[in-house]
Amino acid sequence: MKEEIILSVSNLSKSFGGLKALIDVSFQVKRGEIFGIIGPNGSGKTTLINCITGFIKPDSGKVHFKDRDITGFKPHKIAHMGIARTFQIMRPYYSLPAYKNLIVPLWSPRAKKLGGWRGGGKHGDRDTVAVDILEEIGFERDSRVPYKLASTLPTGYQKRLELARCIALRPEVIFCDEVFSGLSMSEIAGMIPLIEKMKMEGITLIMVEHRLRELFRVADRVMALNFGEKIAEGDPHEVIEDKRVKEAYLGSEGI
Amino acid sequence: MHILVYGVINSITLSLISLGFALVYSISRVPNFAHGALYITTGYIVWLFINKITGFPYLLAIILGISISGIIGALIYRLILIRIRGMEISEIIATYAIGVAILEGLRWGGLRGMTFTLPVFISGSTEILGVTVDFQRIVVVVCGALTFLFLYFFTHHTRVGLALRGIAQDERAAMMLGIDSDLTAILSLAIGSALAGFAALLLLPLGNIIVEAGYSVLIFAVAVCVIGGLGSLLGTVIASFIIGFAQILTDKYLSTHYQMVVALLAIIITLIVKPSGLFGKQKELEERV
Amino acid sequence: MEQLRRERLDRSLKVRTEGIYAISAFEEILYLLGPRLLFIVGILILPFILEAAPYWKRVINIMCAYAIIAISFDFLSNFVGLVCLGGALFTGIGGYFTAIYNHYFSFPMYLSIPLAAVSGALFCTVVLLPALPLRGVYFAIVTLMYPLLFSRIIEALNILGGTNGISGIQSFPNPYIEHYTVILILLFFLFGLRRFVNEDIGLVFRGVKDNDQAVKASGINVTTIKIYAVFIASLMGCFSGAYIAHLYMWAGLSLFALDFSIIPIASTVIGGGGTLIGAVIGSFILVPLSEILREAGTLRIVIYCVVLTLFIVFKSEGLMIYLQRKYHQFERWVKV
Numbered sequence: 001m002k003e004e005i006i007l008s009v010s011n012l013s014k015s016f017g018g019l020k021a022l023i024d025v026s027f028q029v030k031r032g033e034i035f036g037i038i039g040p041n042g043s044g045k046t047t048l049i050n051c052i053t054g055f056i057k058p059d060s061g062k063v064h065f066k067d068r069d070i071t072g073f074k075p076h077k078i079a080h081m082g083i084a085r086t087f088q089i090m091r092p093y094y095s096l097p098a099y100k101n102l103i104v105p106l107w108s109p110r111a112k113k114l115g116g117w118r119g120g121g122k123h124g125d126r127d128t129v130a131v132d133i134l135e136e137i138g139f140e141r142d143s144r145v146p147y148k149l150a151s152t153l154p155t156g157y158q159k160r161l162e163l164a165r166c167i168a169l170r171p172e173v174i175f176c177d178e179v180f181s182g183l184s185m186s187e188i189a190g191m192i193p194l195i196e197k198m199k200m201e202g203i204t205l206i207m208v209e210h211r212l213r214e215l216f217r218v219a220d221r222v223m224a225l226n227f228g229e230k231i232a233e234g235d236p237h238e239v240i241e242d243k244r245v246k247e248a249y250l251g252s253e254g255i
Numbered sequence: 256m257h258i259l260v261y262g263v264i265n266s267i268t269l270s271l272i273s274l275g276f277a278l279v280y281s282i283s284r285v286p287n288f289a290h291g292a293l294y295i296t297t298g299y300i301v302w303l304f305i306n307k308i309t310g311f312p313y314l315l316a317i318i319l320g321i322s323i324s325g326i327i328g329a330l331i332y333r334l335i336l337i338r339i340r341g342m343e344i345s346e347i348i349a350t351y352a353i354g355v356a357i358l359e360g361l362r363w364g365g366l367r368g369m370t371f372t373l374p375v376f377i378s379g380s381t382e383i384l385g386v387t388v389d390f391q392r393i394v395v396v397v398c399g400a401l402t403f404l405f406l407y408f409f410t411h412h413t414r415v416g417l418a419l420r421g422i423a424q425d426e427r428a429a430m431m432l433g434i435d436s437d438l439t440a441i442l443s444l445a446i447g448s449a450l451a452g453f454a455a456l457l458l459l460p461l462g463n464i465i466v467e468a469g470y471s472v473l474i475f476a477v478a479v480c481v482i483g484g485l486g487s488l489l490g491t492v493i494a495s496f497i498i499g500f501a502q503i504l505t506d507k508y509l510s511t512h513y514q515m516v517v518a519l520l521a522i523i524i525t526l527i528v529k530p531s532g533l534f535g536k537q538k539e540l541e542e543r544v
Numbered sequence: 545m546e547q548l549r550r551e552r553l554d555r556s557l558k559v560r561t562e563g564i565y566a567i568s569a570f571e572e573i574l575y576l577l578g579p580r581l582l583f584i585v586g587i588l589i590l591p592f593i594l595e596a597a598p599y600w601k602r603v604i605n606i607m608c609a610y611a612i613i614a615i616s617f618d619f620l621s622n623f624v625g626l627v628c629l630g631g632a633l634f635t636g637i638g639g640y641f642t643a644i645y646n647h648y649f650s651f652p653m654y655l656s657i658p659l660a661a662v663s664g665a666l667f668c669t670v671v672l673l674p675a676l677p678l679r680g681v682y683f684a685i686v687t688l689m690y691p692l693l694f695s696r697i698i699e700a701l702n703i704l705g706g707t708n709g710i711s712g713i714q715s716f717p718n719p720y721i722e723h724y725t726v727i728l729i730l731l732f733f734l735f736g737l738r739r740f741v742n743e744d745i746g747l748v749f750r751g752v753k754d755n756d757q758a759v760k761a762s763g764i765n766v767t768t769i770k771i772y773a774v775f776i777a778s779l780m781g782c783f784s785g786a787y788i789a790h791l792y793m794w795a796g797l798s799l800f801a802l803d804f805s806i807i808p809i810a811s812t813v814i815g816g817g818g819t820l821i822g823a824v825i826g827s828f829i830l831v832p833l834s835e836i837l838r839e840a841g842t843l844r845i846v847i848y849c850v851v852l853t854l855f856i857v858f859k860s861e862g863l864m865i866y867l868q869r870k871y872h873q874f875e876r877w878v879k880v
Contacts (some may be wrong), residue, residue: 079763093754104751105762107744126744169762286681338857343680344627348809349856356849359842477685512700519693523674
């Protein structure tokens with residue numbers, strides 16, 4: 001695999017009033033890897049995602065995506081370039097059936113530009129494509145689950161739906177904001193193959209996670225944040241042995 | 256000089272009418288669109304007291320009027336809003352409908368024309384910086400300033416006030432700490448409505464009690480809050496000063512008809528330049544845009 | 545004593561899930577299409593039924609005009625999430641535009657109405673542009689002010705007839721054209737929109753209502769979507785305004801009045817938000833009611849508001865959804 005830097009973040013800072021949520025955070029992500037971001041509660045993980053994907057304007061610092069400066073772009077523009085994200089607080093389109101939730105990304109300019117899903121027809125029938133994607137992500141095609149209202153789905157399926165919404169955009173990078181949290185062990189066990197499959201397809205995954213053990217099963221590299229500062233980066237098992245990371249976690253919770 | 260003095264008076268008038276609305280929204284997230292209706296209702300109730308019952312003391316009428324306004328506010332929450340809490344669209348429509356119902360009901364019930372006036376507290380006038388100002392307006396300015404100081408102290412230094420602010424910032428966390436969110440919401444509506452009534456009693460003696468005033472009070476309150484950034488008392492006051500002076504200037508150089516136009520233009524410009532309002536926080540920005 | 549239990553069966557489920565209507569039994573097609581046909585035929589023959597009561601025949605026009613505004617409110621609030629408390633903006637702009645075209649440029653009626661609808665809608669969209677990024681309460685607050693703003697401007701500048709308005713606008717040549725213009729347009733908008741909201745682009749609109757952040761994250765510009773939505777809604781509102789102006793042969797400040805904002809909202813809530821047809825049914829109830837109460841003056845508005853509040857609090861689903869449920873289910877008592 002060639003070592004291409006797909007996303008590079010340099011000296012990103014953001015403060016809310018007096019609270020410094022991010023202080024000079026820099027890191028680089030290579031194409032096709034799974035990059036984990038860990039840290040205790042309130043360490044600025046979600047703020048980091050929001051800054052990179054354009055939902056919050058950073059105070060200073062730069063974000064480069066494939067050598068293009070995307071700092072301060074509008075969220076839809078960043079998504080259009082190929083950076084998808086999930087949200088920590090799951091909010092599917094409640095009033096629509098699960099498979100209709102995917103119509104929105106499938107209708108987006110990016111999906112139109114890239115044409116049909118996996119070499120299907122030019123646009124294909126969006127409904128069929130949507131059900132295909134859902135099946136791939138673990139919705140049983142023949143059951144009634146894909147056709148149920150999104151608001152009635154159990155948590156596990158809603159998480160999958162969030163991911164499916166990203167995949168439908170055919171992105172190059174996906175930011176996963178705590179996809180494992182709130183899931184049972186068996187549900188997580190079901191999610192891990194999905195993540196590995198996405199990696200196989202060449203999608204770069206950046207996973208913000210609380211559940212370290214599960215994250216370490218998939219992540220290639222991780223970065224640790226504490227109080228908005230980067231405290232460690234590298235191989236998962238090295239990072240977890242890092243003194244500062246241990247301190248950060250022991251202060252709040254065990255691993 | 257005229258502009259300066261009347262600008263200050265007008266600004267404090269505006270902040271008086273909008274503080275109630277701002278307070279309710281910042282604490283309980285209920286946009287109380289019945290604000291203007293409560294304003295007029297209080298004026299009308301006090302008018303009824305002092306005109307229909309001979310010898311009724313004005314001061315007692317005022318106290319009763321303000322308390323009744325507060326009670327109506329609390330009842331609106333307890334009977335109606337509590338059932339639709341959290342459904343933003345329903346809250347807007349319901350409070351707006353209640354407000355319109357009260358105002359149009361009063362109009363139907365005979366509140367028409369120019370015959371309804373309240374007596375001023377102190378008659379007569381004096382000269383400030385060479386401009387003639389009547390005493391009632393001075394009372395307005397003093398009371399306005401006192402109200403602001405009181406509210407600031409109340410929300411920053413008393414237990415109840417701090418609880419209210421806690422709810423405003425994070426309802427769920429505050430509930431976990433044992434603060435009853437319904438109770439605080441009732442309280443906030445009661446205080447907000449009482450403030451509307453208080454403003455009415457200060458300001459109505461300067462004019463007539465007319466239904467149209469109810470609508471314009473609502474609109475100005477809303478304009479001030481959007482510009483100032485909801486949830487910030489200071490923002491509310493500063494926005495009142497901006498609109499207040501802008502209005503006096505248009506009044507002087509253009510025509511009174513443009514007052515509403517100025518308010519709306521101010522809103523639009525604020526939205527384009529700084530969508531969170533002058534003193535809005537990031538959280539608010541996320542809610543708005 | 546024998547015990548009874550209420551059993552509830554859902555009739556439509558079978559028909560709906562079978563999918564292919566074309567080959568289903570005739571009764572099932574009738575069962576699904578029946579109410580729709582009843583509505584369409586009913587509204588089309590209404591002018592003939594009311595032949596005997598000329599006064600009520602005119603009410604049909606107003607009723608349908610209000611229904612169109614109500615649909616536009618329902619569409620904006622329940623499918624895009626923009627609660628517009630100032631529906632009167634659309635009627636006012638539409639009315640004044642047609643008055644300008646007809647009165648000052650002497651365009652014929654069949655040209656001035658569509659022209660007013662389209663150009664008025666463009667105008668409204670442009671005017672509302674700064675408010676579009678706003679959500680929820682904030683949008684409602686700002687739109688509330690717009691109709692007032694325009695009536696104040698007209699009053700202050702004393703343009704377009706000032707407080708007297710513009711009179712002498714061309715009227716409809718005969719009552720049947722009058723009725724069927726508005727009825728057909730109503731049916732067109734109603735069924736057109738019903739189809740539209742289930743198309744792919746319509747789903748994007750509904751996505752904006754449910755979760756606009758996620759729509760942004762899907763690479764779609766939410767503001768653009770809102771611009772389309774406001775254009776569609778104001779097109780309907782402006783058409784109604786233009787139609788009403790021609791009906792009364794007059795365009796004045798009362799086109800910006802509270803009635804045009806509050807009755808459509810009340811209709812939508814009573815009829816059932818999010819169904820579109822509910823908004824129509826709501827205004828078919830409220831507008832005749834307001835004709836009956838004409839003598840009562842502003843008490844009408846009080847009644848609307850009280851009914852509206854009661855519906856929001858106690859029957860927030862609205863009549864339409866209630867009736868739909870009752871139609872699709874039948875209940876019977878069975879022995880336990």
